[in-house]
Amino acid sequence: MICAVGIAGSVYYALNAQEWWVAKGKVIAPQVNDVAALYAQSNKVSAILNSNDLLNSNSNNNGQDTKQVSKELVDLFEPSTLFRNFINAFNSTINKKHFLETNPAFLAYLQVKQITVPSKGSAQESRQQYLIVLNNWMNKINASLNSQTSELALSFRSATKESSAELLNEYILFIGENVRENQLEKFLLFIDSAKNELQVSLQMTEQKARRELAVLLQKTEYAYQIASHSGLVEYQANLNKEGELFQINLGEKALKAKIDVLKSIQDLSVLEPSLAIMTITLDALNKLEFSDNSSFTPYRYLEVVEPPLNRSAPKRALIVILATLLAGMLSIFIALVHYFMTKKEQN
Known part of the structure; x- marks a missing residue:
């Protein structure tokens, strides 16, 4: 059973x-x-x-x-x-x-x-x-x-x-x-x-270049004033000593022309070439699709x-086989227990 x-x-x-x-x-x-x-x-x-x-x-x-x-x-x-x-x-x-x-x-x-x-x-x-x-x-x-x-x-x-x-x-x-x-x-x-x-x-590089341009322009204007008051109209070779702050040896005409050029500068990469490199790189990145x-x-x-x-x-065949084996072992165990208990009562 x-x-x-x-x-x-x-x-x-x-x-x-x-x-x-x-x-x-x-x-x-x-x-x-x-x-x-x-x-x-x-x-x-x-x-x-x-x-x-x-x-x-x-x-x-x-x-x-x-x-x-x-x-x-x-x-x-x-x-x-x-x-x-x-x-x-x-x-x-x-x-x-x-x-x-x-x-x-x-x-x-x-x-x-x-x-x-x-x-x-x-x-x-x-x-x-x-x-x-x-x-x-x-x-x-x-x-x-x-x-x-x-x-x-x-x-x-x-x-x-x-x-x-x-x-x-x-x-x-x-x-x-x-x-x-x-x-x-x-x-x-x-x-x-x-x-x-x-x-x-x-x-940051643009600000640096603008500052350098402003300083250069101011120094050139001071040199122009010195040259004008000194009567140095034409270029004078070997007038400035090494490390001289103002290049008055350029003369009044050259300094005036330099001032005009500095004031007309719009492309700051003239002073900082790295600006052109960064601008080209940034434009290339922005144009990527x-x-x-x-x-x-x-x-x-x-x-x-x-x-x-x-x-x-589920593994159905395996489940049935294992269940049958376990049920058989359980039934045998119960039968043995019943046998020994019955034999003990008889004794």
């Missing part, structure tokens, strides 16, 4: 237990043509910054700082960097939680199990039930990297055969978009930072995700 009850119970449980299906896929690192547009743009910005000789001259390590920054910029869209970010984002608990909480399949599962998404006023028991189910689903979203072949095995467990493959494909696309947005945001922030730095340097490449993928499929052929749980 015990064996019969065990077998019947195991069959009933196996037939009514929640089914779980695991969809699997395999990806590898992307190639450059998978991220060609953004990779080309990062190289273009890097070339613009490397052409800025001012930044190289202001570097404490003879241009090493600028080269390091440019390398970090290009590395944003390097296939190896993108693939590493994809792996980290795929296994991120935050990303899993955000994906599941907005996914219709997961919400439908909660509805079937009569579990509500907790809010601020939810009871502790309801919150606990939700977290148990959520963590159970999140733990079955996995990405494992084979260090020898550099292949990334992806898996997603769901309640139905079709939804497992759909959810895995949707989650892969979700993570790919997440990586693209993060890298693009870093890229744009880097460019904005470079623009702001150039604008500040440009303003960035394409939002929708075909961006930080991975390349090695095995396309398809609905699984077999369910992962």
